[in-house]
Amino acid sequence: MFKKVLIANRGEIACRIIRACRELDIKTVAIHSEIDKESMHVKLADQAICVGPASALESYLNIPSIIAAAEISGADAIHPGYGFLSENTYFAEVCQTCGIKFIGPSKESIEQMGDKISAIALMKKAGIPTVSGSNGPVNADDSNIFDIAKKIGYPIIIKATAGGGGKGMRVVVSKETLQNAIITAQTEAKASFGNPSVYMEKYIEEPHHVEFQILGDRYGKIAYLPERDCSIQRRHQKLVEESPSPLINEALRKKMGKAAKNAAAAVKYVTVGTVEFLVDKKGNFYFMEMNTRIQVEHPVTEVVTGLDLVKEQLKLAAGEKLSIVSEKVKILGHAIECRINAEDPDKDFIPSPGTIGRLFLPGGPGIRLDTHVYSGYMISSFYDNLIAKIIAFGCDRDEAIKKMQRALREVEIEGIKNTSSLHSRVMSNENFCKGSVCTNFLSKYIYGK
Ligand code: ADP
Numbered sequence: 001m002f003k004k005v006l007i008a009n010r011g012e013i014a015c016r017i018i019r020a021c022r023e024l025d026i027k028t029v030a031i032h033s034e035i036d037k038e039s040m041h042v043k044l045a046d047q048a049i050c051v052g053p054a055s056a057l058e059s060y061l062n063i064p065s066i067i068a069a070a071e072i073s074g075a076d077a078i079h080p081g082y083g084f085l086s087e088n089t090y091f092a093e094v095c096q097t098c099g100i101k102f103i104g105p106s107k108e109s110i111e112q113m114g115d116k117i118s119a120i121a122l123m124k125k126a127g128i129p130t131v132s133g134s135n136g137p138v139n140a141d142d143s144n145i146f147d148i149a150k151k152i153g154y155p156i157i158i159k160a161t162a163g164g165g166g167k168g169m170r171v172v173v174s175k176e177t178l179q180n181a182i183i184t185a186q187t188e189a190k191a192s193f194g195n196p197s198v199y200m201e202k203y204i205e206e207p208h209h210v211e212f213q214i215l216g217d218r219y220g221k222i223a224y225l226p227e228r229d230c231s232i233q234r235r236h237q238k239l240v241e242e243s244p245s246p247l248i249n250e251a252l253r254k255k256m257g258k259a260a261k262n263a264a265a266a267v268k269y270v271t272v273g274t275v276e277f278l279v280d281k282k283g284n285f286y287f288m289e290m291n292t293r294i295q296v297e298h299p300v301t302e303v304v305t306g307l308d309l310v311k312e313q314l315k316l317a318a319g320e321k322l323s324i325v326s327e328k329v330k331i332l333g334h335a336i337e338c339r340i341n342a343e344d345p346d347k348d349f350i351p352s353p354g355t356i357g358r359l360f361l362p363g364g365p366g367i368r369l370d371t372h373v374y375s376g377y378m379i380s381s382f383y384d385n386l387i388a389k390i391i392a393f394g395c396d397r398d399e400a401i402k403k404m405q406r407a408l409r410e411v412e413i414e415g416i417k418n419t420s421s422l423h424s425r426v427m428s429n430e431n432f433c434k435g436s437v438c439t440n441f442l443s444k445y446i447y448g449k
Pocket of ligand 1: 131157163165166167205207233236237278288439
């Protein structure tokens with residue numbers, strides 16, 4: 001096992017990783033930007049090193065500084081968390097060259113799944129259902145785009161090849177707006193990823209976003225865990241996640257789990273990752289993408305299975321054999337996670353940075369809280385605005401909803417706008433309570449547009 005792990009991240013996930021390391025007797029090194037010196041992850045780690053100024057490009061994405069911090073502190077591994085450098089093949093390669101273990105899959109696996117067009121082609125080859133699409137990049141002035149779109153059938157969605165965080169996506173309902181939509185998607189993709197490439201695929205209407213956690217060891221063994229339903233989203237980004245999915249029965253779980261396992265096997269996947277699918281009303285499912293890292297929503301799987309995914313990830317990265325067998329994993333109840341973001345749910349989710357005044361976060365039976373904030377903490381506009389994850393666990397879905405409703409009533413966060421009031425509306429919405437969730441749930445049932 002590793003002796004010392006450097007965490008190349010910040011916020012709640014850095015705290016989560018430090019906790020797992022501590023329980024495994026691994027020493028931890030936090031890195032931080034100048035403005036993060038008072039952050040919780042800095043306080044929790046055994047050692048902390050400043051890697052640059054506030055801008056993420058100069059700190060949490062600054063590869064030379066991070067590698068230097070690992071070398072100075074004598075860390076034998078780096079955990080990238082999610083976001084930042086977690087899916088950066090160059091970083092994984094540099095770690096390898098410097099003899100520092102990158103806690104994640106091989107750079108080849110990241111590469112194969114990082115480009116969405118080639119990932120879809122690979123999945124097709126592996127016999128995994130995919131959405132029909134252009135099978136390659138498109139441009140507004142290509143002579144055949146109207147024919148391709150017609151063949152796919154409207155509505156279609158334009159997506160960024162290098163996509164992430166719901167950026168560079170446009171839904172197109174008819175040919176009149178196709179060219180403009182391609183141009184705006186390309187502009188957004190270029191600004192977000194430095195790569196303007198976009199492609200088209202069939203837009204599945206009112207689908208569920210269902211994903212499978214997978215784990216793999218160096219010896220070729222792969223397991224999948226019960227699914228997460230992440231259908232409640234804003235701007236194609238997740239806000240509420242739950243496990244199990246209200247849509248999935250045991251037969252479909254097995255079928256999709258097997259497909260997720262095959263997807264992971266196709267790229268010889270090691271450590272933890274997630275295979276994402278869209279599921280339509282008839283129960284047809286389609287591969288969407290694979291995230292080659294730990295995900296924000298991993299706690300719902302942890303509480304519903306009793307496993308610790310970050311510890312499993314560390315063990316698998318260190319070369320231990322996978323001991324989990326999918327068929328033996330029990331679903332112990334029902335878990336729901338609400339992401340509390342520093343943003344205004346009444347003003348189109350505009351970010352709401354600032355200093356937190358009075359703060360009370362919930363607890364009590366069945367509530368897990370993953371957070372890094374405290375009273376007096378300054379939420380900076382430089383980084384992601386996730387401030388806390390509330391995870392409720394109940395013996396069934398109704399009990400988990402009740403616990404979450406109760407927990408949300410306890411939340412008091414002064415000084416900034418946040419998403420907790422929206423979550424209360426979702427948790428008391430009759431369609432949510434019935435399990436009728438879909439990716440356009442918020443616009444359909446909450447905002448009514
Ligand atoms: P990103 O990598 O940017 O997160 P994803 O491919 O994971 O993008 O998609 C994010 C969300 O966008 C999905 O959960 C879903 O709501 C929506 N989406 C993506 N592709 C489609 C599609 N073909 N049909 C309908 N919705 C889609």
